Amino acid sequence: MIKLFFSLISIVLVESLYAQQQASQWYFGRKAGISFTTGQAQTLSDGQLNTEEGCITIADGSGKLLFYSDGITVWNNQHTIMPNGSNLNGHPSSTSSGVVIQQPGVPSMYYLFTVAASGEDNGLQYSVVNLSLQNGLGDVVSDKKNIPLRTPVTEKLTAVSHRNGRDYWIIAHDRDNSTFVAYLLTTTGLSTTPVESAVGTSHAGDNDLYTQGYMKSNPDGSNLAVALEALHAVEILDFDNATGKVSHPVYIAMPSNSYTYGIEFSPDGSLLYVSAAGTAKIYQYNLQAGSEEAIKQSGIMIGMATKAKWIGALQIAIDGKIYFTLYETPFLGCIPNPNSVGQSCGFMENAIDLQGRNSSLGLPTFSQNYFYKSTSKTIVYFDPLKINKGSTYILKSILFDFNASVLKKSSYLEIDKIVAALKNDAALTVVLKGHTDNIGNKSYNIQLSNERAKAVAQYIINKGIAANRIVYEGYGSSQPVSTNATEAGRALNRRVEVVFK
Numbered sequence: 001m002i003k004l005f006f007s008l009i010s011i012v013l014v015e016s017l018y019a020q021q022q023a024s025q026w027y028f029g030r031k032a033g034i035s036f037t038t039g040q041a042q043t044l045s046d047g048q049l050n051t052e053e054g055c056i057t058i059a060d061g062s063g064k065l066l067f068y069s070d071g072i073t074v075w076n077n078q079h080t081i082m083p084n085g086s087n088l089n090g091h092p093s094s095t096s097s098g099v100v101i102q103q104p105g106v107p108s109m110y111y112l113f114t115v116a117a118s119g120e121d122n123g124l125q126y127s128v129v130n131l132s133l134q135n136g137l138g139d140v141v142s143d144k145k146n147i148p149l150r151t152p153v154t155e156k157l158t159a160v161s162h163r164n165g166r167d168y169w170i171i172a173h174d175r176d177n178s179t180f181v182a183y184l185l186t187t188t189g190l191s192t193t194p195v196e197s198a199v200g201t202s203h204a205g206d207n208d209l210y211t212q213g214y215m216k217s218n219p220d221g222s223n224l225a226v227a228l229e230a231l232h233a234v235e236i237l238d239f240d241n242a243t244g245k246v247s248h249p250v251y252i253a254m255p256s257n258s259y260t261y262g263i264e265f266s267p268d269g270s271l272l273y274v275s276a277a278g279t280a281k282i283y284q285y286n287l288q289a290g291s292e293e294a295i296k297q298s299g300i301m302i303g304m305a306t307k308a309k310w311i312g313a314l315q316i317a318i319d320g321k322i323y324f325t326l327y328e329t330p331f332l333g334c335i336p337n338p339n340s341v342g343q344s345c346g347f348m349e350n351a352i353d354l355q356g357r358n359s360s361l362g363l364p365t366f367s368q369n370y371f372y373k374s375t376s377k378t379i380v381y382f383d384p385l386k387i388n389k390g391s392t393y394i395l396k397s398i399l400f401d402f403n404a405s406v407l408k409k410s411s412y413l414e415i416d417k418i419v420a421a422l423k424n425d426a427a428l429t430v431v432l433k434g435h436t437d438n439i440g441n442k443s444y445n446i447q448l449s450n451e452r453a454k455a456v457a458q459y460i461i462n463k464g465i466a467a468n469r470i471v472y473e474g475y476g477s478s479q480p481v482s483t484n485a486t487e488a489g490r491a492l493n494r495r496v497e498v499v500f501k
Contacts, residue, residue, distance in 0.1 A: 021063035022102075023318055023370040028055045029325065032357035034332070036318050037063035041332075043355050048079050053312075053362035054090060054097020054155075058110065066131060067138055068364075071097025071114045074129065076137040082129070084140035089122040090114030095155035095212050095261075099365045100129070101168045105187035108132040111170075112140075113149075115157050118208040119175035123151025126190065149192060150174070150181055154203050156215035156226060161369040163221065163242040165485055168367060171224065171239075171246075175211055176204040180224075180237075182244035195244030200235050201228060201251060209259075214313065218265035219372035220484050222438045222477075223287070225263045225272055232258040234274050236287065236295070238441050248441045250292050252285065252299065261361070264314035264322050266338040267373050269438070270478055271345070273302075273314050273322060273335060277361075280305035282314070282324065286341055288478045291443050303347025305333070312361035316371045323352065325359040332359055376489075377481045382498055384417040389500050392433070394481075398456065398496045405451035407459060415456055418498060419463045429469045432456050433497040437490035438477040450474025456496055 024036045025044070029051065033044030049055055049070050057068040065077040071090020074082045090097040094117040103109040110129040116122035125146050133139035152175040159170045168185045178201060181194035203210055213227030221241035227234055232255070238248040254260055259278030265271070272285045286298035305311050308326035311333070316322050322335040326349065334351030337344060382393035395415070399408040407415075422428050434449030434456075453472035461467050483489035 020318065020370045021061055022059050023364075023366045024063040025057050025059045025065045025068075026317075026364050027057050027068045028363050029354070029359040030357055032354045032359055034352060034354075035063075039319060041317070041319065041323075041352050043353065045355060045357060046079055048075050051092035051097070051362060052360050054092055054094045055362050055364050056098040056100050056112065057364040058100045058102075066110070067100075067129060069098060069100075069112065074112070074140055076134070078137060082138055082140055083134060084142050084145060087146075088112070088114055088127055088140075089116060089125050089146045091117035091120075093117045095214055095362065096157040096365045097155075097362075099157055099159045099170065099367065101159055101170065101185055101367055103185060103187070103189070104166050104168065111185060111190060113157065113159075113170050115153055115155055115172065116151075117155060117211075119152040119154060119211045121151055122146075122148075124149045124153045124157070124172050124181075149183065150194070152176065153181075154211040156211075156213065157365060158215050158217050158224070159365075159367040160217035160219075160221040160239075160241060161367065169221075169241060169244055171215070171217065173203055173215060173226070176202070178202045180246040182246070184244065197244075197246035199246050200226070200237060200249035201231070201233075203228075205230050213261045214263040216263045216265060217368040218269040219267060219316070219368050219370075220269055220438050221369060222440075222484075223265065223269065223442070225265065225274075227260040227263050227274065229259050229261055229277075232256055232260060232276075232278075234260050234263065234272070234285075236272060236285075240439075250295060250443075252296050254283065254299075255279070261310075262312055262314035262324060264316055264338075265368075266322075267316060267320050267371055268339050271338065271341065273338065275311040275314055275324060277310045277312060280308055280311050282311060282335070282347065284342070284345060287442050288446065288476060289443075290446050295443065300342065302335070302343060302345055303333075303349070305349055307331075307349065310361070312359075313363040315363040315366075316368075318371065320373065323363065325361055325363060326350075327361055328358050330354045330356055330358050372485065376483065379481055379492065382414070382417065384421050387421065387500050392497050392499050395456075395496045395498055400452055400455070403448070405448060405455050407455050411456075412459070415459050416463070419460055419465060421500070422460070422465050422469060429501045430460075430471070431499040431501065432470065432472040433499070434472070434474045435479060435493060435495050435497070436477050437493040438480070438484040439490065442476055446474050446476035446478075448474070449476050453496055
């Protein structure tokens with residue numbers, strides 16, 4: 001008989017938290033603000049920003065405020081207007097009037113990207129803030145102010161880190177067509193030639209609603225979501241954060257009069273939250289539901305405001321919660337457990353008291369990778385001499401062709417060890433679990449992981465083990481054991497596991 005005890009062949013990977021203090025200070029609404037530097041949301045009352053929608057805030061790695069803006073004016077951390085910090089070409093009534101990104105490798109230089117309201121001619125532009133000037137308070141560089149990039153564009157703007165963990169993508173969307181544009185910011189500066197992807201729904205129509213509503217990347221940079229306010233719909237797409245290409249749109253029609261506006265992903269990227277501003281409701285969609293149709297059918301309303309006509313922006317914070325605006329009220333709402341499927345995610349209408357300062361529609365736009373959290377787990381590899389029923393073991397050297405589920409011959413030796421264990425103990429059964437990294441379409445990855453687990457199961461059956469002793473399952477990218485931010489971590493996540501019962 002096989003001895004049943006815990007294998008000592010394991011690698012313990014420490015939990016890493018990639019949420020960063022750069023997103024710890026928020027200024028928004030009617031001179032409202034909150035800080036997360038202590039780990040808890042605390043109200044701020046020193047902000048000068050008064051905006052209907054768009055707002056931008058940036059802190060340093062320790063959480064110290066650097067500057068903030070409504071897309072037109074830039075205030076420094078003393079809450080005074082920077083030199084050259086007036087008359088930028090964003091707009092406080094643009095959904096995402098701007099986003100600010102530190103130039104990789106240049107600590108004092110920040111690129112402030114702005115978008116005009118309603119697809120107006122100014123379009124997407126950038127200005128550069130140099131924090132080495134004015135004794136560290138910063139200055140908008142006079143000859144790098146309001147530099148045009150693209151027009152006309154919608155009010156949608158987001159940013160996320162490149163897969164190399166150093167550079168950044170800044171992503172916008174054309175007005176009157178279906179084209180996403182992704183600009184790359186590197187140590188050498190900004191590439192002004194974007195990666196273009198004509199995919200999904202055309203953002204074209206005869207009123208400004210076709211330009212409005214948020215676009216967000218998920219924290220690990222593998223998906224985008226777009227609120228289509230005029231169409232009462234949301235679209236989810238794949239984003240390749242190595243190439244900047246957008247693909248594979250999934251269109252979800254929402255109830256009439258939703259006027260979809262706010263968008264946010266859960267910290268682990270498995271769920272999407274959408275605010276139906278027109279009905280003051282928030283919906284949740286399960287991106288790991290297993291197929292495109294299953295994602296569409298997974299939508300549930302998690303809450304409805306009772307003290308506000310509209311719910312506006314949704315924004316994840318470094319505390320792992322999602323906050324939302326309640327239009328013209330002195331409160332922020334909160335989804336306290338956003339990784340939880342269904343009503344257990346929570347819905348708190350008056351979670352943060354803004355102490356008499358009102359929220360409006362917008363919350364600050366950040367680079368979404370600031371909210372990426374990777375929880376690594378203990379890895380235990382399969383050893384046929386050391387099997388504990390109920391424990392999960394990773395199979396070494398289980399290899400497939402790229403994007404395929406056909407086993408390579410080099411995998412047979414490892415699987416033959418499972419066959420031997422099953423033949424040695426007729427009471428044993430196995431569950432085979434397939435997993436992928438986070439690259440590619442999540443629904444497809446679930447199917448691919450299932451097919452790969454099935455391929456292992458079929459090999460075992462072909463070796464004479466009864467099919468009723470084997471169960472196989474596919475989980476896609478939903479259960480990582482390591483970070484997806486590095487190739488080494490992604491390699492660990494592409495795996496097949498076995499559980500003996």
